[in-house]
Amino acid sequence: MEVTNELLIKLYTQLVRVRKLDEKMIECLFAGKLRTFFHSGQGQEAPGVALCAHLNDDDMVFYNHRSHGLNKCLPKGMPAKQILAEHFGRATGGGNGFAGFHYADLNLGLPGMGGMVAGELTLAAGAGIACQLRGKGQVVVSCFGDGATGRGPLHEGMLMAAAWKLPVIWFCENNLYAQWTRVNVTHPREDLSDLAQGYGIPAAIVDGQDVMAVYEAVGPAVERARSGKGPTFLEMKTYRFRPHAEGFPDFSVQTQGGMRPSTETEEWMRRDPVRLFKTSLMEKGVLTQDDVVRIDKEADDEMAEAERFSAESPWPDPKDFDKALYAD
Numbered sequence: 001m002e003v004t005n006e007l008l009i010k011l012y013t014q015l016v017r018v019r020k021l022d023e024k025m026i027e028c029l030f031a032g033k034l035r036t037f038f039h040s041g042q043g044q045e046a047p048g049v050a051l052c053a054h055l056n057d058d059d060m061v062f063y064n065h066r067s068h069g070l071n072k073c074l075p076k077g078m079p080a081k082q083i084l085a086e087h088f089g090r091a092t093g094g095g096n097g098f099a100g101f102h103y104a105d106l107n108l109g110l111p112g113m114g115g116m117v118a119g120e121l122t123l124a125a126g127a128g129i130a131c132q133l134r135g136k137g138q139v140v141v142s143c144f145g146d147g148a149t150g151r152g153p154l155h156e157g158m159l160m161a162a163a164w165k166l167p168v169i170w171f172c173e174n175n176l177y178a179q180w181t182r183v184n185v186t187h188p189r190e191d192l193s194d195l196a197q198g199y200g201i202p203a204a205i206v207d208g209q210d211v212m213a214v215y216e217a218v219g220p221a222v223e224r225a226r227s228g229k230g231p232t233f234l235e236m237k238t239y240r241f242r243p244h245a246e247g248f249p250d251f252s253v254q255t256q257g258g259m260r261p262s263t264e265t266e267e268w269m270r271r272d273p274v275r276l277f278k279t280s281l282m283e284k285g286v287l288t289q290d291d292v293v294r295i296d297k298e299a300d301d302e303m304a305e306a307e308r309f310s311a312e313s314p315w316p317d318p319k320d321f322d323k324a325l326y327a328d
């Protein structure tokens with residue numbers, strides 16, 4: 001896909017929207033308005049935003065719990081108000097108020113997520129079989145963190161995807177920590193993409209703070225999957241700026257006896273993906289200061305409207321609960 005100024009501005013706008021919705025989520029959680037908890041994804045916006053820029057509506061993304069999939073669901077087309085309303089537990093949410101943060105929309109290629117880390121990885125392989133049988137060139141993206149690579153489903157899924165050349169992209173957002181445990185304690189090798197070698201799956205390591213680096217890495221993987229050549233493993237080197245989940249003590253930080261030095265967080269924050277891209281686009285003259293202010297304001301207005309919509313939406317009727325459990 002040609003990199004036009006229009007695309008660059010679209011990517012920047014999506015980064016800002018994802019960050020602003022994440023911030024709104026935290027604000028609403030601490031104001032006691034959410035019926036859920038929240039795993040902030042601040043610092044990890046770029047991978048999902050760049051990924052979705054290559055995908056069509058009928059391509060499927062199995063998102064995981066980090067940021068509750070905001071960096072995929074928003075750019076894939078789920079409205080902010082539908083995402084927030086689900087967290088408010090309202091009938092207008094992406095799971096009709098019954099699903100917590102596990103929203104879904106099959107028309108947008110978002111089949112939802114379960115509560116088990118790595119639970120979706122074999123489902124992604126299964127969806128890959130369905131897409132292959134349909135023969136329409138659909139792509140399936142399986143998103144997971146470094147913690148998920150220590151569980152069996154990744155290996156079952158990768159084996160099947162490799163053997164049957166399924167159109168699946170294994171999309172690892174390696175933010176170095178699984179809850180409070182650093183990746184070097186649980187994995188013998190630094191690069192998780194090495195895992196793909198054993199299955200003969202081509203892999204790439206990507207700077208997950210640089211939206212254009214992700215964009216360039218995803219393109220060939222999508223192309224490969226669409227043309228029937230099989231899976232690719234992409235490892236994003238990224239970082240979450242905030243604790244594992246909001247409102248919990250952050251036992252990962254060294255001051256709490258954990259493994260995460262505050263200097264490490266500060267270092268990664270210097271490579272904030274939103275600020276990095278803004279600076280780069282302003283230096284190139286693609287974005288002006290006025291554009292930045294306008295994009296910021298539009299995203300703020302969108303999130304304020306999402307909050308108003310969520311607060312005013314009706315609660316679900318318990319009689320509809322069965323509809324949330326069973327497919328028609």
Ligand SMILES: Cc1ncc(C[n+]2csc(CCOP(=O)(O)OP(=O)(O)O)c2C)c(N)n1
Pocket residue numbers: 065066115116117144145146147148149175177178179244
């Ligand atoms: C099988 C299972 N074990 C533990 C948990 C609790 N849990 C939820 S998220 C999480 C951390 C997962 O880490 P990672 O896959 O690296 O993703 P990240 O949170 O870093 O984005 C854990 C342990 C769970 N949901 N499922």
